Amino acid sequence: MNKLITTAIVGTGQIPQPDITTGTPVDTLSQQLSGDIERKLLLTAGVLSNYQQAGQKAPENTVSFSPAPPERLPVFAPASSALETIITNSQKEHFKGLLLDACRQLQAHKLILPFHLMPQVLNPGLTHQNRIQLRYHLAAVLGERGRWLSQFYPEWSWVATYQALHEQDPTTLHTLWQEEGQSFRHEVLRRVRAIEPDTAREWLQTSWNEEKAEARALFVSVLSDQLSEKDLPFLEKAFSDRSARVCGEIAKLLVRIPQTAFARKVYEQAPEFLTIANGTCKIHTLSDIGEPWLTPTKNQPTNATVQLLALVPPRIWEERTGLTPEGIINSAEGTRTMLIEILAAATILHRDVRWSRALLDRFYREDDMDMLRMSSEVVVELCELIPAEEAEAYMERVLTARGFWLYVLPTLPQPWSENLSARILDTVRSQSTQNRFWREQLDLFAAGIAPSYLAQAIETLQQAKEQVKEGYYIESALEKTIEAIQIRKNLIEELP
Amino acid sequence: MGLQITKEQVTAMAPDSSSAKNGQKLSAMKNWQNLGQNEQALWGECRGSAIYQVKVDAATLTATCSCPSRKIPCKHGLGLLFLVASTPDALPTTDPPEWVEAWLTRRAEAAKRKEAAPKKSASVPSQKAVEKRKALVDKGIERLDLWLSDLVRNGLGGADTQPQAFWKSVDDIAKQMVDHQASGLANRLRRLTEIPGSSPDWPKQLLAQCGKLALLSEAYRNIDRLHPALQEDVRQLIGWTLKEDEVLARGEKVADDWFFLGQIQITADRGVTQRTWMIGRQTKRPAMISQFSLNGTAFSQVYPTASVQQAEVVYWPGAAPMRVVLASRNGALQPLTEHLPGTESIDHFLGQVAQILALQPWQDYFLCVLNTVIPFYEHETGHWWIRDAQNKVLPLAKGNYWSLLALSGGYPIDIACEWNGATLTPLGALIEKRYHSIVREGV
Numbered sequence: 015m016n017k018l019i020t021t022a023i024v025g026t027g028q029i030p031q032p033d034i035t036t037g038t039p040v041d042t043l044s045q046q047l048s049g050d051i052e053r054k055l056l057l058t059a060g061v062l063s064n065y066q067q068a069g070q071k072a073p074e075n076t077v078s079f080s081p082a083p084p085e086r087l088p089v090f091a092p093a094s095s096a097l098e099t100i101i102t103n104s105q106k107e108h109f110k111g112l113l114l115d116a117c118r119q120l121q122a123h124k125l126i127l128p129f130h131l132m133p134q135v136l137n138p139g140l141t142h143q144n145r146i147q148l149r150y151h152l153a154a155v156l157g158e159r160g161r162w163l164s165q166f167y168p169e170w171s172w173v174a175t176y177q178a179l180h181e182q183d184p185t186t187l188h189t190l191w192q193e194e195g196q197s198f199r200h201e202v203l204r205r206v207r208a209i210e211p212d213t214a215r216e217w218l219q220t221s222w223n224e225e226k227a228e229a230r231a232l233f234v235s236v237l238s239d240q241l242s243e244k245d246l247p248f249l250e251k252a253f254s255d256r257s258a259r260v261c262g263e264i265a266k267l268l269v270r271i272p273q274t275a276f277a278r279k280v281y282e283q284a285p286e287f288l289t290i291a292n293g294t295c296k297i298h299t300l301s302d303i304g305e306p307w308l309t310p311t312k313n314q315p316t317n318a319t320v321q322l323l324a325l326v327p328p329r330i331w332e333e334r335t336g337l338t339p340e341g342i343i344n345s346a347e348g349t350r351t352m353l354i355e356i357l358a359a360a361t362i363l364h365r366d367v368r369w370s371r372a373l374l375d376r377f378y379r380e381d382d383m384d385m386l387r388m389s390s391e392v393v394v395e396l397c398e399l400i401p402a403e404e405a406e407a408y409m410e411r412v413l414t415a416r417g418f419w420l421y422v423l424p425t426l427p428q429p430w431s432e433n434l435s436a437r438i439l440d441t442v443r444s445q446s447t448q449n450r451f452w453r454e455q456l457d458l459f460a461a462g463i464a465p466s467y468l469a470q471a472i473e474t475l476q477q478a479k480e481q482v483k484e485g486y487y488i489e490s491a492l493e494k495t496i497e498a499i500q501i502r503k504n505l506i507e508e509l510p
Numbered sequence: 511m512g513l514q515i516t517k518e519q520v521t522a523m524a525p526d527s528s529s530a531k532n533g534q535k536l537s538a539m540k541n542w543q544n545l546g547q548n549e550q551a552l553w554g555e556c557r558g559s560a561i562y563q564v565k566v567d568a569a570t571l572t573a574t575c576s577c578p579s580r581k582i583p584c585k586h587g588l589g590l591l592f593l594v595a596s597t598p599d600a601l602p603t604t605d606p607p608e609w610v611e612a613w614l615t616r617r618a619e620a621a622k623r624k625e626a627a628p629k630k631s632a633s634v635p636s637q638k639a640v641e642k643r644k645a646l647v648d649k650g651i652e653r654l655d656l657w658l659s660d661l662v663r664n665g666l667g668g669a670d671t672q673p674q675a676f677w678k679s680v681d682d683i684a685k686q687m688v689d690h691q692a693s694g695l696a697n698r699l700r701r702l703t704e705i706p707g708s709s710p711d712w713p714k715q716l717l718a719q720c721g722k723l724a725l726l727s728e729a730y731r732n733i734d735r736l737h738p739a740l741q742e743d744v745r746q747l748i749g750w751t752l753k754e755d756e757v758l759a760r761g762e763k764v765a766d767d768w769f770f771l772g773q774i775q776i777t778a779d780r781g782v783t784q785r786t787w788m789i790g791r792q793t794k795r796p797a798m799i800s801q802f803s804l805n806g807t808a809f810s811q812v813y814p815t816a817s818v819q820q821a822e823v824v825y826w827p828g829a830a831p832m833r834v835v836l837a838s839r840n841g842a843l844q845p846l847t848e849h850l851p852g853t854e855s856i857d858h859f860l861g862q863v864a865q866i867l868a869l870q871p872w873q874d875y876f877l878c879v880l881n882t883v884i885p886f887y888e889h890e891t892g893h894w895w896i897r898d899a900q901n902k903v904l905p906l907a908k909g910n911y912w913s914l915l916a917l918s919g920g921y922p923i924d925i926a927c928e929w930n931g932a933t934l935t936p937l938g939a940l941i942e943k944r945y946h947s948i949v950r951e952g953v
Contacts, residue, residue, distance in 0.1 A: 095517050
């Protein structure tokens with residue numbers, strides 16, 4: 015065929031005596047042709063093409079690969095397309111959180127994702143604001159088939175890694191700790207710390223000198239879970255770290271063990287920086303704190319002071335002044351925002367329930383503008399210190415105060431409780447014309463509303479949609495949210 | 511048992527994606543009232559801006575709605591089918607209401623009238639008209655031969671070095687073929703423009719296609735010397751199309767349980783051509799229904815893939831008939847759950863292809879149904895393959911097939927594909943008694 019093709023490419027007009035033989039039995043036929051060379055070439059090519067197509071032999075391929083192992087859990091066999099819709103739309107704002115929720119639902123029901131949907135969740139294009147969390151839950155529902163499939167595409171190798179996290183096999187976890195990237199290693203260490211606190215510390219101790227400062231700061235914070243005196247030798251040695259950030263993290267741990275020299279020093283030194291006399295609180299910014307890792311800078315002279323004071327348990331101020339938490343909060347003059355910041359950080363660090371209540375009480379008073387400056391993340395962390403029911407009662411108070419909840423809702427773990435969901439829907443009904451509310455919070459609804467309130471949420475949002483007089487954007491956002499909630503509801507109803 | 515249909519099948523019936531989406535939205539129970547079904551039909555009233563009455567023929571899935579939409583099926587029809595797909599129990603088996611009864615009666619009467627009507631003899635054009643057209647086609651063939659000879663005289667290399675001139679030249683000659691009532695040749699010519707640069711061996715492919723065109727013109731010039739069946743093929747390939755009544759009158763009738771395996775859609779200048787591939791359970795014969803949609807209009811018939819239906823097809827006359835018209839659909843559509851009637855050997859399949867080519871050398875597409883084969887991906891080359899038990903392989907068309915791989919899990923499956931002589935385009939695969947339509951993925 016080569017000669018024939020060459021002649022055809024160059025053109026019979028360019029070759030004095032074109033050769034159109036093919037070296038095949040087709041030549042016998044072409045020799046019988048009459049007419050010009052172009053016609054002969056074309057007919058020969060046509061016959062040869064058929065000759066080759068008809069005589070086509072399939073090549074052999076003996077590359078061996080094992081089939082997927084059998085699943086240990088049943089595969090979810092949905093009748094409707096709810097799960098597929100959630101996966102396909104997982105990048106859309108109004109579907110935010112639904113894929114994670116779906117994975118958790120399947121995981122709770124001990125089910126595996128349908129096989130044909132697996133490639134969609136494995137694709138590297140899939141992004142999520144909390145990728146580690148999503149991949150962790152995805153790995154649990156990808157089963158054996160997902161792991162088998164992931165071997166064919168290097169970017170899917172995370173499946174095996176995350177599945178190892180679920181299996182909690184010490185050898186595998188140790189390999190992951192040694193080989194994976196920083197954020198994943200943090201996740202591994204966190205999980206090991208929860209089940210074997212000493213092992214986690216030993217791993218960290220072994221690799222400590224080889225880690226970068228950023229990693230050291232991140233990893234050492236893991237020891238805050240199940241912190242004990244057994245951690246002291248390592249922490250006290252590591253406290254001489256060159257990185258101020260690492261020392262800052264270690265200080266937060268040391269100060270929680272009162273018998274350490276550092277804790278004692280901080281408790282004793284604290285009154286030098288914060289004094290409360292005659293009901294008035296003053297914060298003194300000093301040029302030398304006496305801690306090499308805490309050096310005030312020109313640009314932010316108060317930072318070091320705030321950082322140090324945030325290490326002091328709030329009850330210390332009560333003991334020293336004889337004031338109630340309320341009295342201490344009220345005592346600040348001119349530096350109230352800073353004092354609240356210090357007290358909130360210290361409350362969270364020392365997990366002080368009583369102080370958490372005191373701060374939340376003040377936060378939810380509408381007239382206290384200084385309290386309002388507290389970030390929503392801090393509010394949520396304070397809420398986490400108190401019993402869930404009590405925290406929800408605070409949330410209810412937030413919901414009644416117009417606008418406040420806009421700050422808090424995005425930081426709450428999803429799905430919300432039944433009580434909170436009910437209150438949120440009540441608020442929607444009473445504030446249905448609040449444009450800002452629709453714009454900023456609707457995307458949280460689909461994954462946030464408690465499963466038992468989904469039908470009510472659809473009804474409520476439908477009513478709100480009917481009341482919208484103007485604004486295509488709001489109407490469209492409501493419609494999308496209703497659709498997403500309906501799909502989540504369908505999925506939940508399908509689960510066994 | 512009522513109609514069994516999947517969401518996948520309903521989606522495939524939608525004329526466009528927005529209709530599918532709107533249909534899905536309307537599939538919620540709250541939008542429907544007076545739902546019901548019997549052996550002949552399913553029905554319901556959809557509450558929208560007004561109440562629309564929707565009826566679906568259970569045998570053909572043809573949806574009729576009282577809404578003003580020109581789409582076929584409309585979103586209400588799709589909504590009802592999506593509802594059946596997601597909640598089969600939503601439509602109770604009951605006596606039809608008056609408006610459905612009236613519709614069924616009208617349909618039955620129309621069918622009876624059609625049956626009773628004297629069979630029209632296939633319309634035969636006058637001798638003068640035939641002669642006139644023949645002369646026109648002959649002239650067209652002369653021009654085509656001249657153009658082909660010029661092409662190889664000047665060299666195919668020009669298609670690569672001066673692509674625009676090549677495209678224009680092809681377009682001009684294709685238009686001339688249309689003017690000379692040889693639309694089949696025009697279509698084949700237009701396909702030539704897709705070849706240059708499409709693969710490393712494009713000159714070979716271009717020459718092969720030009721050669722096949724030359725063979726076709728040669729065959730037409732010597733049509734009287736061909737077997738009558740092949741004469742039919744040559745005439746159809748040139749552009750002498752047959753009307754449906756001619757096919758029904760002259761074609762071979764085959765009754766069987768037909769498996770609707772899948773569809774391939776090809777977008778051309780003015781519309782979309784759809785090939786629906788089927789295979790008979792008993793006869794194991796492949797069949798293909800071709801439909802054309804002009805400028806985005808809906809296809810006239812709906813053929814839900816992954817279904818089996820007892821039907822009679824009539825093959826277009828030819829030496830190796832493949833194209834059919836569905837003459838009658840006699841039973842309800844059933845989900846495709848059983849072993850596909852294919853072959854376990856790739857060599858055997860290629861042998862079948864050779865037999866077809868020996869009878870009809872211009873056949874471009876073939877149905878390939880393979881049993882117990884394994885799809886796999888070769889990461890080093892990025893190629894996808896199908897392998898049989900003898901380790902023989904055929905490549906899949908460019909694209910990705912991760913869902914197919916995930917479904918198979920490396921175990922043998924039954925698969926239906928379209929073979930174009932070089933690659934297989936998967937239509938669907940039967941895995942654990944469920945037929946899955948396979949879509950080529952972009953990633």
